[in-house]
Amino acid sequence: MSIKWSHLSGPDEYSCRIQMIRNAKIFPVFECLIDSGWRERGLAQILLSRRQPNGNLVIGIYLVDIFCLGLKNTVCNADISLPEYRKMKERMFPDSTLIPIPPGNARRIIRGAIEYARRWDFKPQEDFELSRFMLEGLPEPDNDFTAEFGRNGKPLYIAGPDDDFEAIIGTLTHTAGKGNYDFIAPLKTGDFDGGVNSTERCEKRASSFSKSHPKLVAHIRKAIDKYQKSKRLSAGRGEYELALQFRNAIESRPDEILEIDDEMEYGLLDWLLELPFELAGNGLVTEAAEIGKRFAEVFEPENFLADRAAILAVHGRRDEAATQVEEILARFPEDPWVAIKAGDACYALGDKQAAESLYRRGWTQAGDDSYTREGALERLIPLLEVAGRHDEAQALIAEQKKRHAASLQGDTMDKDSPLLEEKESPRRPPVRSSPKVGRNDPCPCGSGKKYKKCCLNIPLFRM
Numbered sequence: 001m002s003i004k005w006s007h008l009s010g011p012d013e014y015s016c017r018i019q020m021i022r023n024a025k026i027f028p029v030f031e032c033l034i035d036s037g038w039r040e041r042g043l044a045q046i047l048l049s050r051r052q053p054n055g056n057l058v059i060g061i062y063l064v065d066i067f068c069l070g071l072k073n074t075v076c077n078a079d080i081s082l083p084e085y086r087k088m089k090e091r092m093f094p095d096s097t098l099i100p101i102p103p104g105n106a107r108r109i110i111r112g113a114i115e116y117a118r119r120w121d122f123k124p125q126e127d128f129e130l131s132r133f134m135l136e137g138l139p140e141p142d143n144d145f146t147a148e149f150g151r152n153g154k155p156l157y158i159a160g161p162d163d164d165f166e167a168i169i170g171t172l173t174h175t176a177g178k179g180n181y182d183f184i185a186p187l188k189t190g191d192f193d194g195g196v197n198s199t200e201r202c203e204k205r206a207s208s209f210s211k212s213h214p215k216l217v218a219h220i221r222k223a224i225d226k227y228q229k230s231k232r233l234s235a236g237r238g239e240y241e242l243a244l245q246f247r248n249a250i251e252s253r254p255d256e257i258l259e260i261d262d263e264m265e266y267g268l269l270d271w272l273l274e275l276p277f278e279l280a281g282n283g284l285v286t287e288a289a290e291i292g293k294r295f296a297e298v299f300e301p302e303n304f305l306a307d308r309a310a311i312l313a314v315h316g317r318r319d320e321a322a323t324q325v326e327e328i329l330a331r332f333p334e335d336p337w338v339a340i341k342a343g344d345a346c347y348a349l350g351d352k353q354a355a356e357s358l359y360r361r362g363w364t365q366a367g368d369d370s371y372t373r374e375g376a377l378e379r380l381i382p383l384l385e386v387a388g389r390h391d392e393a394q395a396l397i398a399e400q401k402k403r404h405a406a407s408l409q410g411d412t413m414d415k416d417s418p419l420l421e422e423k424e425s426p427r428r429p430p431v432r433s434s435p436k437v438g439r440n441d442p443c444p445c446g447s448g449k450k451y452k453k454c455c456l457n458i459p460l461f462r463m
Contacts, residue, residue, distance in 0.1 A: 016078075016079075017077070017078040017079060020052060020058055020078035021058055021077075021130055021131075021133055022130075022133050024050050024058045024060075024133050024136065024137075025137030027050035027051055027052055027053075028051055029048070029049070029050055029103050029138070030050055030057055031049045031100075032046070032047070032048050032101055032102065032103040032106050033046070033047045033048075033098040033099065034046050034047075034106060035093070035097060036099050037097075039066075042066050042067035042068075042151065042156065042158060043064070043065055043066070043067075043158075044062075044063075044064040044066060045061070045093065046062040046109065046110065047060075047061055047089065047098065048060045048134055048135075049080075049085065052078070054079075055082075056078075056079045056080055056082075057078075057079075057080045057081075057082070057085050058076070058078045058080075058134065059076060059077055059078075059080055059085065059088075059134075060074065060075075060076040060131045060135075061074060061076070061092070062074045062106075062131065064109055064110055065113065065158075066112075066147065066148070066149050066150075067149070067150060067151050067155065067156040067157070067158060068120065068122070068155040068156055068181075069122050070113045070116060070117025070118070070122055070124055071110060071113060071114050071117070071124035071125055072125060072160070073125050073127075074125050074128050074131040076130055102139070102142055103139060104138050104139045104140050104145075105141045105142055105145045107138050107141070108141040108145065109147050110135065112147055112149055113147075114128075116149035120155055120171065120172055120175045120176055120181075121171055121174075122168075122171070151182070154180055154182065155172060155176055155180075155182070156182045156183065156184075157169070158183070159183065159184060159185055164218060164222070164225070165185065166263075167210075167217055167218040167221050168218070169183065170211060170214035170218070171214045171215060171218060173211070173214070174211075174214045209253065209256050209259070209260055210260070210263060213249055216245060216246060217260075220242065220246060220264075220271075221264060223242060223271065224264060224267040224268065236279075237287070240279055240287045240291065243272065243275055243291055243295075244291070247291075247298070250298060257298070272291075273303065273304075275291055276288040276289070276291045276292050276304075276307060276308065276311055277311065279291065280315055285311065285312070285315045285317065288308075288311050289308055289311065289317075291304075292304045292307055293308060296308070301331075302328065302332050302337065302338050303337075305324060305327070305328045305331075306337070306338055306341035306342065306345075307341065308324055309321050309324035309325045309328060309341065309342060309345040310341060310348060312345070313325075313344075313345040313348035314348045318349060321349060322349070324345070325345050325346065328341075329342055334365065336361075336362040336364075336365035336366045336369070337362065337372065339358045339359075339362035339365060340372075340376050340379065343355040343358030343359045343379060344379070347379075347383070352387070355383065356383055356384075359376050359377075359380040359383070360380065362376040363377060370403075373400075374400075377400060380396065381393045381396055381397065
């Protein structure tokens with residue numbers, strides 16, 4: 001649900017509208033409607049409007065699951081003219097038959113569903129913090145009005161198209177207990193045998209970590225979903241604290257991280273690896289460094305610590321960055337990608353000589369691994385070009401061509417390698433601005449490879 005704030009032209013008007021909504025209890029009710037058949041379907045759409053002194057309306061819209069989840073969605077707005085209001089109803093409820101309902105009865109449905117859902121650890125949609133003011137000052141419900149929550153004495157979860165089905169089932173299993181709830185699964189071709197699911201099957205698909213931490217997993221899924229839809233994190237302290245909560249929970253079972261990532265369709269590691277860069281980009285450099293340090297204790301330290309070094313370097317934390325570079329090189333002396341990423345940190349610190357040395361080291365250590373060799377050369381060649389050392393750059397390109405020709409028989413190298421093309425102009429190691437690129441998206445550098453097989457491993461690019 002979304003409503004355009006057509007009158008909004010600045011922060012003063014925005015604040016005025018918020019204040020109108022907060023004061024809605026002093027305005028008389030203009031209309032209160034609910035879709036017919038809500039009792040049978042277990043899903044109620046409620047539209048409440050109240051008339052402002054200027055004749056326009058303050059409105060609140062509520063999507064209420066009375067069988068299980070409570071308030072699934074809500075939105076409110078102010079200063080809506082009558083013509084706008086009529087158009088909005090036609091647009092938002094095209095297939096619904098709305099009938100009048102006493103405002104007090106509507107409030108009982110909304111409040112009762114919210115309280116019922118809280119028993120199973122489901123909270124109302126976050127915009128209820130504002131739309132709740134629309135329910136204040138309403139008359140009491142009719143004496144003979146009743147509303148049943150749940151069905152047959154227990155929750156009935158009917159999956160919606162945008163629901164995180166497995167997370168919700170996990171929460172119900174944890175709070176209500178196995179066998180103490182019913183559900184109707186989403187019907188997706190190939191997902192369930194004969195279009196039918198069962199609690200046992202759903203539980204088998206969930207990792208043991210998800211079963212023991214359903215609420216945490218649900219929050220992480222929500223963060224990942226937001227990240228994947230926008231292709232960019234809006235990382236703040238909330239995401240930082242959520243990641244640390246996950247880190248503490250996984251302390252004694254780090255081997256399950258890959259299993260959880262698989263369960264979340266490979267979104268978990270994307271989120272965790274990108275989070276430090278986004279935190280740092282939003283000014284939370286200390287928090288970004290902490291995430292890298294803490295997760296390195298339980299999973300892929302060579303990745304998290306190398307990225308940490310680059311973040312500290314880019315954001316001017318020179319001493320910490322230098323210490324981190326020294327540590328990872330001593331700890332992973334034979335890892336070519338550690339050398340390459342350490343080179344990125346040195347480049348950000350302005351030490352191009354050290355960066356060149358580390359890029360060459362990674363290139364040498366890569367051996368016949370063409371992917372890693374290209375990762376080193378994609379940094380080294382631009383560095384040489386910028387320094388005016390064109391002959392050395394061209395010599396590396398020629399050697400790469402030679403290796404490519406020799407490897408075609410075994411098909412060990414990408415035949416469309418971008419390094420095999422002549423460099424027309426010098427370029428620096430790339431820096432990403434926006435939008436964020438997913439692991440399986442085409443790499444924006446133009447190589448034709450997937451991002452995870454190309455520039456994902458270049459911290460400066462990801463920043």
